[in-house]
Amino acid sequence: MLYEFDRGSTAPEATKNIQARPALANQKAVNLLHDNSRPHVAQLTQQKIEQLGWEVLPRPPWSPDLAPSDYHLFLSLRNYLCNKHYEDFNELKLDLTAFFESKPSSFYRRGIEILSERWANVVENNGDYIVD
Incomplete structure (x- = not known):
């Protein structure tokens, strides 16, 4: 879920x-x-x-490297928005809606599934921040 x-x-x-x-x-x-x-x-x-x-699930207070929204969703969104310009807020809103609707459920599922891999990386790095 x-x-x-x-x-x-x-x-x-x-x-x-x-x-x-x-x-x-x-x-x-x-x-x-x-x-x-x-x-x-x-x-x-x-x-x-x-x-x-x-x-x-346990999570350190500020850990974007362990937040699926930060390491998966926002990374993809950043690439999608790169070099785009909008005339007004409504145009941006429509484009964001198109972005989220264009992603199949497998995209969101994958963001959750790789969480355990990222946790393992944090443990291997003694809790240090993961840089992609």
């Missing part, structure tokens, strides 16, 4: 959104990767995660 929490949403709202999508809510195991921002470490959030039986 891959679920992106909307900025400003609460744990109960996110839970309701996930439960409204049976394919997500009925997963046998959920591994949750998120940062340590206040909403994620709040007691209410932690209680809900425990109630749902989800496992929170």
Whole structure:
């Protein structure tokens, strides 16, 4: 399951959104990767995660080398946006939508799958930042 929490949403709202999508809510195991921002470490959030039986994957506080959004998604997005210029915000928004919709589910899945490889690299480098 891959679920992106909307900025400003609460744990109960996110839970309701996930439960409204049976394919997500009925997963046998959920591994949750998120940062340590206040909403994620709040007691209410932690209680809900425990109630749902989800496992929170460990992650250092600031680690873009271990964040699939940073090392996989944004790298591809940066290449896509290279040398592009937009007349207005709406044009940018439309192009970003086209980018995200053009990516097959296998693209997003691969970003998650290589996470374990990246964790192993961090361990091999004694916790040092990975430079691609």
